[in-house]
Amino acid sequence: MPEEGVELAPSYHLLTNEEILRLAELFVKAGVKKIRLTGGEPTVRKGVLDIVAGLNALRNHGLESIAMTSNGIALHRRLPQFVDNGLTHLNLSLDTLDPFKFEFMTKRRGHDAVLKTLDAALSSEKLEVVKMNVVVVQGLNDNEVLDFVELTKDAPLSVRFIEFMPFTGNKWDKKKMVPSSVLLERITEKHSNTTRISDEANDTARSWKVPGYRGSFGFISSMSDHFCSSCNRLRITADGQIKVCLFDDKEVSLRDRLRDGASDASLMQVIGQAVFGKQEKHVQMEDINVTTNRPMILIGG
Numbered sequence: 684m685p686e687e688g689v690e691l692a693p694s695y696h697l698l699t700n701e702e703i704l705r706l707a708e709l710f711v712k713a714g715v716k717k718i719r720l721t722g723g724e725p726t727v728r729k730g731v732l733d734i735v736a737g738l739n740a741l742r743n744h745g746l747e748s749i750a751m752t753s754n755g756i757a758l759h760r761r762l763p764q765f766v767d768n769g770l771t772h773l774n775l776s777l778d779t780l781d782p783f784k785f786e787f788m789t790k791r792r793g794h795d796a797v798l799k800t801l802d803a804a805l806s807s808e809k810l811e812v813v814k815m816n817v818v819v820v821q822g823l824n825d826n827e828v829l830d831f832v833e834l835t836k837d838a839p840l841s842v843r844f845i846e847f848m849p850f851t852g853n854k855w856d857k858k859k860m861v862p863s864s865v866l867l868e869r870i871t872e873k874h875s876n877t878t879r880i881s882d883e884a885n886d887t888a889r890s891w892k893v894p895g896y897r898g899s900f901g902f903i904s905s906m907s908d909h910f911c912s913s914c915n916r917l918r919i920t921a922d923g924q925i926k927v928c929l930f931d932d933k934e935v936s937l938r939d940r941l942r943d944g945a946s947d948a949s950l951m952q953v954i955g956q957a958v959f960g961k962q963e964k965h966v967q968m969e970d971i972n973v974t975t976n977r978p979m980i981l982i983g984g
């Protein structure tokens with residue numbers, strides 16, 4: 684989130700629940716097996732539980748996973764409802780285990796609330812997977828890496844260390860980005876028996892484990908060692924644009940076509956054209972154009 688915030692879109696710019704579910708059905712019928720809700724912040728959207736329930740109904744058409752990435756601040760009490768409605772995978776974003784640093788980094792309180800959500804998620808019998816996203820920024824939270832690894836000792840949690848990527852308004856600087864190799868070295872200095880474990884096809888993270896620990900940790904190395912060749916993601920922004928790559932500022936509005944009465948077949952044609960226009964990989968990191976792309980908070984993750 685840029686320090687000055689972002690302009691909130693009027694609600695009619697955003698996809699309605701019906702529009703979201705119509706697109707979801709199209710994608711699932713075309714073979715998509717996993718859908719992730721990211722926001723902005725998904726938990727603050729009115730009717731988000733109905734979206735989860737609507738996605739759950741698409742299991743009949745082949746949808747296997749209903750995932751959400753959340754800051755976890757307003758979730759712990761409602762988590763059982765999300766899970767009852769069909770949520771299967773939860774990724775929580777938490778960049779520090781220090782409440783004071785949390786307030787400094789996020790400009791808000793809520794560290795306790797995120798930890799409560801984490802507890803609720805880990806004790807949920809129905810949630811299949813719980814992960815934690817940690818964006819590592821040099822000099823800010825890179826000294827906490829071993830503490831995050833300790834979270835995996837007693838909990839079936841997957842912690843992912845994410846390389847800091849450049850987006851509009853996030854004051855990115857190459858010097859703030861800590862390559863995953865540096866973090867792995869620090870971890871293996873303490874845990875010399877750290878072991879590489881297998882990943883699912885198309886995973887963003889390369890995963891490791893301290894033997895004997897219940898959980899695991901991984902690295903999302905988008906900057907130092909990108910995984911574009913196995914990228915199978917498509918993003919639909921809250922305002923209904925299809926975005927075929929995080930770093931591609933060319934977007935196509937599905938919302939406008941939906942509202943013009945487009946048929947399923949013509950929507951699929953537009954989606955297909957966008958997908959075929961996807962670049963093989965993103966440009967070199969020093970060439971990423973942060974001025975024309977959206978801030979990360981308006982992409983969703």
Ligand SMILES: Nc1nc2c(ncn2[C@@H]2O[C@H](COP(=O)(O)OP(=O)(O)OP(=O)(O)O)[C@@H](O)[C@H]2O)c(=O)[nH]1
Nearest residue numbers: 719752774814816845886887903905914916929984
């Ligand atoms: N460069 C790049 N980074 C990505 C991509 N997908 C995810 N990331 C990074 O990984 C972070 C975590 O993504 P999430 O949305 O929580 O989930 P995920 O890792 O994509 O999905 P799962 O593996 O299913 O948990 C994002 O916020 C990005 O920083 C991608 O396609 N490209």
Ligand SMILES: C[S@@+](CC[C@H](N)C(=O)[O-])C[C@H]1O[C@@H](n2cnc3c(N)ncnc32)[C@H](O)[C@@H]1O
Nearest residue numbers: 721723724752753754776816847848979983984
């Ligand atoms: C933009 S947030 C949106 C979803 C939700 N509001 C949340 O906080 O989880 C999704 C993810 O983007 C990641 N993210 C944000 N800025 C990033 C950056 N500059 N580089 C890499 N990942 C980033 C965060 O770690 C978070 O897990």
Ligand code: SF4
Nearest residue numbers: 910911914928929965
């Ligand atoms: S192609 Fe784009 S979205 Fe896919 S992994 Fe590369 S940077 Fe990420």
